[in-house]
Amino acid sequence: MAVSLTHLPRILERHGDALLADWIREQLQAKSRTGAIKEGELREQCAEFLRLLREATAKGGTSDVSRPEFEPLRELLANVSRSRGVQGFSPSETAKFVFSFKRPLFMRLREELGRDAVALADETWAVTELLDELGLLTTETYQKTREAVIARQQEEMLELSTPVVKLWDGILALPMIGTLDSNRTQVVMETLLEKIVETGSEVAIIDITGVPTVDTLVAQHLMKTVAAARLMGAECIISGIRPAIAQTIVHLAIDLGNVITKANLADAFKTALDKRGMAQVPGR
Amino acid sequence: MPVLKEETVAIGSDADVVLVRQLVRRRAQELRFSLVDQTKLVTAASELARNALEHGRGGEMLLQVLQDPPRSGLRLVFADQGPGIANVELAMKDGYTTGGGLGLGLGGAKRLVNEFAVESTPGKGTRITVTKWH
Numbered sequence: 001m002a003v004s005l006t007h008l009p010r011i012l013e014r015h016g017d018a019l020l021a022d023w024i025r026e027q028l029q030a031k032s033r034t035g036a037i038k039e040g041e042l043r044e045q046c047a048e049f050l051r052l053l054r055e056a057t058a059k060g061g062t063s064d065v066s067r068p069e070f071e072p073l074r075e076l077l078a079n080v081s082r083s084r085g086v087q088g089f090s091p092s093e094t095a096k097f098v099f100s101f102k103r104p105l106f107m108r109l110r111e112e113l114g115r116d117a118v119a120l121a122d123e124t125w126a127v128t129e130l131l132d133e134l135g136l137l138t139t140e141t142y143q144k145t146r147e148a149v150i151a152r153q154q155e156e157m158l159e160l161s162t163p164v165v166k167l168w169d170g171i172l173a174l175p176m177i178g179t180l181d182s183n184r185t186q187v188v189m190e191t192l193l194e195k196i197v198e199t200g201s202e203v204a205i206i207d208i209t210g211v212p213t214v215d216t217l218v219a220q221h222l223m224k225t226v227a228a229a230r231l232m233g234a235e236c237i238i239s240g241i242r243p244a245i246a247q248t249i250v251h252l253a254i255d256l257g258n259v260i261t262k263a264n265l266a267d268a269f270k271t272a273l274d275k276r277g278m279a280q281v282p283g284r
Numbered sequence: 285m286p287v288l289k290e291e292t293v294a295i296g297s298d299a300d301v302v303l304v305r306q307l308v309r310r311r312a313q314e315l316r317f318s319l320v321d322q323t324k325l326v327t328a329a330s331e332l333a334r335n336a337l338e339h340g341r342g343g344e345m346l347l348q349v350l351q352d353p354p355r356s357g358l359r360l361v362f363a364d365q366g367p368g369i370a371n372v373e374l375a376m377k378d379g380y381t382t383g384g385g386l387g388l389g390l391g392g393a394k395r396l397v398n399e400f401a402v403e404s405t406p407g408k409g410t411r412i413t414v415t416k417w418h
């Protein structure tokens with residue numbers, strides 16, 4: 001594909017400083033959360049953008065931002081949107097980085113090409129397309145960054161959502177919620193075993209009321225935990241096996257024979273107190 | 285038999301096994317399966333998806349909504365291009381495992397559904413079809 005001739009690099013060269021000043025003013029005026037970004041950082045990003053845009057368009061024209069000449073510019077935009085994504089900017093605020101450059105640039109284009117209506121129209125059109133594409137790039141990166149942030153938050157939440165609580169002296173409870181899969185189950189079970197040691201507990205109740213599916217892998221994890229706890233001198237009680245899950249466990253032929261199971265947490269707690277030799281339910 | 289709807293899910297990671305379960309549960313709910321039947325089918329799907337992932341080097345699940353008035357049903361086809369199962373009868377036995385599991389997945393899955401079929405060619409792959417009717 002031929003590189004289309006463009007006045008852009010020349011205009012960027014000649015009006016570089018003025019463009020930079022206009023563009024930054026434009027963004028600071030919009031002033032949504034831009035306050036959150038330091039003016040110095042913004043100035044640096046904008047100056048770098050102008051330099052890379054000039055280099056890219058001088059060698060690669062304006063028609064195709066996927067050309068190798070645009071690589072450094074694409075990278076800069078990716079960095080800018082990534083950092084804004086992490087800082088919590090909205091997608092439109094992030095895209096405005098590029099779009100806010102239109103007005104200052106078009107003013108200069110008119111100044112330079114104003115007498116040649118055809119050239120002005122052509123150039124304006126080409127530049128609009130170029131900036132739109134670059135703006136879209138920022139949105140794409142922004143989305144990916146946000147997705148990564150959300151995935152990380154979800155992971156953190158998973159860990160947070162399975163707290164081991166001390167129900168009573170010597171009695172721990174682990175209410176499990178959501179999908180029990182290898183990674184998470186591993187983390188949760190390890191936490192429980194650590195807590196057993198830490199608190200010197202004798203009974204641990206694993207409540208699975210909030211677990212939608214118990215398959216052979218989940219069952220195996222549960223049984224391993226029960227066995228490990230036993231080695232440390234603690235007994236586990238599994239509570240909250242709902243009727244539908246009880247039936248599937250039977251069909252799977254999983255043998256929970258040597259594990260104490262109770263219908264609900266309250267029953268399990270009573271059993272735990274009995275085991276600890278306490279006839280009285282607390283609070284009575 | 286009329287297939288009302290078809291969709292495929294790739295099985296390449298633990299997270300995909302979760303997606304398989306979620307999709308199967310959603311479709312079973314839409315067909316108004318009882319809670320017990322939902323749970324049975326989802327659990328069978330979980331076993332077969334994990335087998336495809338762990339023993340079959342990953343694969344995919346095809347889900348079909350079947351209409352056979354007055355019944356409706358869900359058919360799940362798990363296919364992989366892994367090593368295949370040399371002795372299906374043995375693999376189906378409760379407690380048989382080559383991977384340190386409980387060895388209850390295949391036999392259990394069969395007991396959790398209405399129809400169950402294994403086609404497996406050593407060196408080529410495995411295809412397991414299960415159907416649950418409502």
Ligand SMILES: Nc1ncnc2c1ncn2[C@@H]1O[C@H](COP(=O)(O)OP(=O)(O)OP(=O)(O)O)[C@@H](O)[C@H]1O
Nearest residue numbers: 216335339340375381382385386387388389390410
């Ligand atoms: N898709 C497959 N491809 C190749 N081999 C398989 C496949 N599915 C099952 N097998 C073989 O059959 C055996 C039994 O499978 P099954 O699901 O019953 O037990 P498991 O996966 O070993 O343990 P789990 O009880 O956790 O499911 C496996 O150990 C494996 O050798």
Ligand SMILES: [Mg+2]
Nearest residue numbers: 331335389390
């Ligand atoms: Mg299995």
